[in-house]
Amino acid sequence: MRRFRRSKIANYIQEFGNETTLHGIPHLIKPKVHYLEKIMWVVIVALSTGGAMSLILNSWNRYNANPTVISLEKDFRDWNLTFPASTACFLNRLNDTLADDYIYEKWGIDPNTTEGEKYKAFLDSVVNLTWANMDSFKNFTDSEVFTSLTGEQLVDIARNVMVEMIFHSNIFNPIYKNISFEPTVTEMGYCYSYSSIVSSFLHFKDQAVVTYKKDLPVCNYLNSLCYARIEDLPTTVKYYIHSPYEIPDVNDKYFVVIQNMERDTSFRFQEMVASEDLRRLDPMQRQCRFVDEPLEGDKFYSYNLCMMNCRKRVAVGLCGCMPYFYIKGDGAKLCDVKGLACLSKYKERIVRLREEDGRRIHCNCLFQCEYTSFYIDKDAQRQWSYPVPSNIRYRWAIEHYSKTRQKRDIIFGFEDLLGNLFACRIFSRAYIQLFVSYYSFTRWHSRLFPRLQRAQLRRARLFLHAPTLLVHLQ
16 A cells, blocks of 8 residues: 555656656656756755745735835925814813802812812812823822712713813915814813814714814915914913824923913924825835724824823723723723822823833834824914903914925835746746756767767877778778
8 A cells, every 4th residue: 555655656746747847857857867967956946946935035025014115296386285283272171160160069068168179179180181280189099089989970070160162263265264173182181173184083972973084274385375373262272283184192392372472383394195006005014004094993093193092001001090081992991089190100101101111112103104294483472461452362374385295105016026926937947947058068068079089089090090001902
C-alpha cells in the first residue's frame, strides 16, 4: 500500500514536472540529470521564488501601509470655504434666581442663610462642571444630601439652574440669518455652538435623525469679507473658533469677552480635502476617517471626539465613572459627588493623557480626511463704559484667503497592486529564463568546443602526413 501511494505521488510529481511551464522545474524531474545540475536548478528556482515573493510582499505592504499621497492645489479662485463655527461657553453658568428657587423647592432651605449658601455653592459646582473646577466636589463628600444624588440627578440640576442663551447675530450673507446657537456638551461643560454640523449630536437629548448636510455659510476668494457677529450675550463668555465638522478640545485656544467689551478676531486657514476614491480604502490604510465614518457608539467622527472618548475611558478606568459632560452610550456610569471627587485626584493625568509614570497614553485616533485648521490673524479688543449701553459682543472673520490647499488622494491603489504582481510574475519568469539561456549557452559551447578542437587536430594530421602520402602515390 505504501509503495502504491509513493508511486502514485511520484507519478503526480513526474507529470507536474513534465507539464508545468515554470522554468527550471522540468530539469529537477529529468532522470538522467547530474545531481550537481539538479542542485544548481534548486538554487536558481529558490532564488527566483524568494525574489518574487519579496517583491510581492513589498507591494502588499505598500498597499496596506502607504497607498496615499498629499498633493498641493492652487486653483484657489474656484474653492468654497465653509465658514468656521463658534462654540461659546459661559464662564459662570449659574442663574442666581433659578438657583434660589431650586434650593427652596428641592430642599426647603432659605438660600439667604449660611446653609443656603452652601447649597448654592454646590449648585454652582454642578452647573459649572469642567476638569478645571472638579476639586470643589471634595467639599461636599461629607454631606449625605449631596452624596446621595446620582449622576443623572446632577444632570437635571445643571439643566434647571443654568443661564439661558440669549443673543443677537449678524452674518455676512442674509440667507444664513436663521442660523442659531445649539446646546453642545463639551469637556468645557455645557456650551452652545453656532454654525456647526456636529453640535446637535453632542446633547443630553438623543437625536432621532442623524444628518451631516446643512446649509452652512460658505466663503470664497471673491468675498471681500466673510464674518459673523454675536452680541447682547447675558454674561461673560469664552468662545472657540473651529471647523463646523469638529468640536473644540479642552486644550484649544479660546477668547474671553467680558461685560462692556467687544472682541474682533480674524483668522487664516489651511484646508485639507480628499478625493472620493479615497473612500475605497480602509481607514487604517489611508490613516484618516471621514466625518460620516463614526466609531462604535458615536454618531459622527472627529479627531477631538476620539480624544474626548479616550479621556472618558481613562476616567472610567481610574474611578469607575465619567463626568456628565461625556455623552452616555457605552454603558459607562455617570459620576456622583464621590466619583467626581475621585476624578479630581487624576484630572491632570486625564487631561494630558499620561500614565502614572509619565508615559503617554496612546488613543490611536486618526485625523479627519477632510478638515480645516484656523490660525489667529488679528485679535482686537475694545471696551467702553457708561453712558454707552452695557453689552457683550464678539466677532470672527476670514479676511485673507489661502491660495493653496492640500488634497489627499490614492497613489497606489488596488489596480496598481495587481499591476505590480503581474510585473513580479514577469520578472520571475525572465529571471529564470536568463539562467536557462546562460546554462544552455554554456552547455552548447562546452559541447561545440571539443568538436572544433578535434576537427583542427584532424586537419593538422593530414598536413603532417601529406608528404608521405605523395611518396606512396608516386
